[in-house]
Amino acid sequence: MARVHELRLERDGSARTLPYLIAVMLFLAALAIAGASSLHGAVGGWQATAESQLTVEIAHRADADMAALEAAAVERLRQIPGVATATALPEAELRRLVSPWFGDDEVTAKLPLPRLIDVRLDAAAGLDPETIAARLAETVPEAHVEDFRPWMAPLVRFARAMQLVALSVFLLIAGATATIVVFATRAGLASQSAVIEVLHLVGAHDAYVARQFERHFLRLTIAGAVPGLVLGVAAALALQGLAAQVDIPLVSGFHIGVAGWIAMALAGPALALLVVATTRYTVISALRRMM
Amino acid sequence: MVRFQNVGMRYANGPEVLRDISFELAPGSFHFLTGRTGAGKTSMLKLMSLSHRPSRGLVTMFDQDVSRAARADLVALRRRIGVVFQDFRLLDHLSAVDNVALPLRIAGAPANQIGAHVRELLSWVGLEDRMDARPPTLSGGEQQRVAIARAVIARPKLLLADEPTGNIDTTMGHRLMRLFVELNKIGTTVVIATHDESLIARFPNPLLVISQGELRTVPAGVPAFAEAAPADGDAGNG
Ligand SMILES: Nc1ncnc2c1ncn2[C@@H]1O[C@H](COP(=O)(O)OP(=O)(O)OP(=O)(O)O)[C@@H](O)[C@H]1O
Numbered sequence: 001m002a003r004v005h006e007l008r009l010e011r012d013g014s015a016r017t018l019p020y021l022i023a024v025m026l027f028l029a030a031l032a033i034a035g036a037s038s039l040h041g042a043v044g045g046w047q048a049t050a051e052s053q054l055t056v057e058i059a060h061r062a063d064a065d066m067a068a069l070e071a072a073a074v075e076r077l078r079q080i081p082g083v084a085t086a087t088a089l090p091e092a093e094l095r096r097l098v099s100p101w102f103g104d105d106e107v108t109a110k111l112p113l114p115r116l117i118d119v120r121l122d123a124a125a126g127l128d129p130e131t132i133a134a135r136l137a138e139t140v141p142e143a144h145v146e147d148f149r150p151w152m153a154p155l156v157r158f159a160r161a162m163q164l165v166a167l168s169v170f171l172l173i174a175g176a177t178a179t180i181v182v183f184a185t186r187a188g189l190a191s192q193s194a195v196i197e198v199l200h201l202v203g204a205h206d207a208y209v210a211r212q213f214e215r216h217f218l219r220l221t222i223a224g225a226v227p228g229l230v231l232g233v234a235a236a237l238a239l240q241g242l243a244a245q246v247d248i249p250l251v252s253g254f255h256i257g258v259a260g261w262i263a264m265a266l267a268g269p270a271l272a273l274l275v276v277a278t279t280r281y282t283v284i285s286a287l288r289r290m291m
Numbered sequence: 292m293v294r295f296q297n298v299g300m301r302y303a304n305g306p307e308v309l310r311d312i313s314f315e316l317a318p319g320s321f322h323f324l325t326g327r328t329g330a331g332k333t334s335m336l337k338l339m340s341l342s343h344r345p346s347r348g349l350v351t352m353f354d355q356d357v358s359r360a361a362r363a364d365l366v367a368l369r370r371r372i373g374v375v376f377q378d379f380r381l382l383d384h385l386s387a388v389d390n391v392a393l394p395l396r397i398a399g400a401p402a403n404q405i406g407a408h409v410r411e412l413l414s415w416v417g418l419e420d421r422m423d424a425r426p427p428t429l430s431g432g433e434q435q436r437v438a439i440a441r442a443v444i445a446r447p448k449l450l451l452a453d454e455p456t457g458n459i460d461t462t463m464g465h466r467l468m469r470l471f472v473e474l475n476k477i478g479t480t481v482v483i484a485t486h487d488e489s490l491i492a493r494f495p496n497p498l499l500v501i502s503q504g505e506l507r508t509v510p511a512g513v514p515a516f517a518e519a520a521p522a523d524g525d526a527g528n529g
Pocket residue numbers: 302305308326327328329330331332333334335377
């Protein structure tokens with residue numbers, strides 16, 4: 001004997017509209033997860049960079065032996081515990097970097113350029129730029145320690161704010177979905193009230209009635225969740241691919257992490273769970289009004 | 292089995308349609324519930340079928356105070372009660388077989404045990420050719436028999452039937468009455484609401500007569516129906 005459905009929910013309006021709404025919700029959820037996850041990765045990268053790298057700059061002085069100052073600074077830096085490497089940027093490289101702005105090699109050659117030293121720190125040592133500056137000042141007072149952290153901080157703050165936005169998008173998706181499901185369930189309760197009353201009077205438990213609603217809405221959710229998630233993941237992949245082609249480290253660092261993909265995969269079941277729980281709650285609380 | 296003590300009932304904020312009703316039905320008894328149209332027969336059955344709460348008084352079913360029963364207990368009680376509704380309340384999109392099987396399905400009976408049992412009963416009420424028909428394609432009398440089959444399929448301990456012979460000819464009406472009598476013989480308590488005098492005469496049983504919102508019991512064989520019919524002058528009340 002085939003399964004008998006006493007309730008005829010498939011003829012309700014929800015049967016047509018709910019899959020679309022669920023698809024939209026999951027598409028948005030996938031994008032929000034992609035955004036939050038790649039921001040999380042990028043922020044981590046930026047912070048690591050800010051905490052493990054700094055640049056020492058020695059301003060040009062016509063009356064000083066710049067090469068000697070640079071050598072002394074590098075030497076001193078290497079002696080500081082917690083400094084992993086200290087590498088002077090070759091003067092030729094520096095001139096090559098600025099040459100596009102001046103064009104003429106003659107001009108570039110005469111420019112009073114500062115000396116730059118790239119310093120990498122041992123993350124574990126927890127060395128802060130102030131300490132380095134103080135130690136360095138003992139031997140090369142002209143040296144100036146360029147710390148990335150001050151200008152990284154607003155960026156991180158901005159990224160965190162974006163992550164909060166992504167989180168609120170989630171909460172909005174969950175709230176909107178629950179609201180839609182409550183209304184769809186109430187419509188079903190109204191359209192099927194005569195049948196529900198018969199079921200009730202011949203001794204059906206509230207759960208028996210609720211299960212038919214749950215199955216109905218679960219089926220609709222799956223019908224919408226699959227295409228919605230597929231499109232969302234495709235869009236996320238496309239965005240990630242486009243970001244990778246941008247030659248700015250801040251942008252190309254956007255990369256959806258493993259946790260992001262897992263979260264996207266779980267978004268479907270999570271939404272389905274929300275739908276089923278909302279349906280059940282709505283049906284049971286309506287039935288409790290009957291004797 | 293069924294005990295009412297000073298029970299009143301009203302719909303929403305309307306007037307009391309039943310007032311101060313007290314009676315007791317012994318297990319295995321057979322009663323006709325009668326009274327003029329609008330007297331409150333269907334309302335009485337709603338109280339007994341646990342479809343409405345009384346507005347006052349105490350309703351005891353199967354030795355359980357209904358007002359104190361937990362929700363799950365009410366479900367268990369309803370499963371021991373079979374109801375034939377005056378308006379049948381069949382599910383239009385299901386076949387006769389699936390309609391009759393409803394109480395068994397809801398109680399979780401194994402599907403393979405339901406089919407044969409249901410078909411046998413439908414044959415017995417003369418619907419062997421209409422098993423897979425949907426209610427809208429059945430005549431009024433055929434629908435009524437499907438409704439009766441659904442009410443008795445789970446062998447209820449209490450059978451409540453609201454005008455169960457209203458839409459069928461006398462022969463079929465008597466056949467169905469014999470079904471109720473048979474059920475009664477094997478222990479089912481039966482209450483049948485009717486204003487069919489000939490039916491009451493043919494199957495002499497005690498009466499529950501409702502008039503002006505009040506109920507009195509009349510022993511079998513006393514011709515109480517004619518006396519219950521007039522709205523006024525209910526001299527025998529008490
Ligand atoms: N759902 C309802 N809401 C309000 N009043 C109702 C409702 N159902 C019945 N009534 C009123 O309650 C009273 C009793 O009605 P009930 O249906 O119990 O009568 P009855 O004896 O079954 O009549 P009949 O022989 O015509 O079936 C009537 O006055 C009726 O108008």
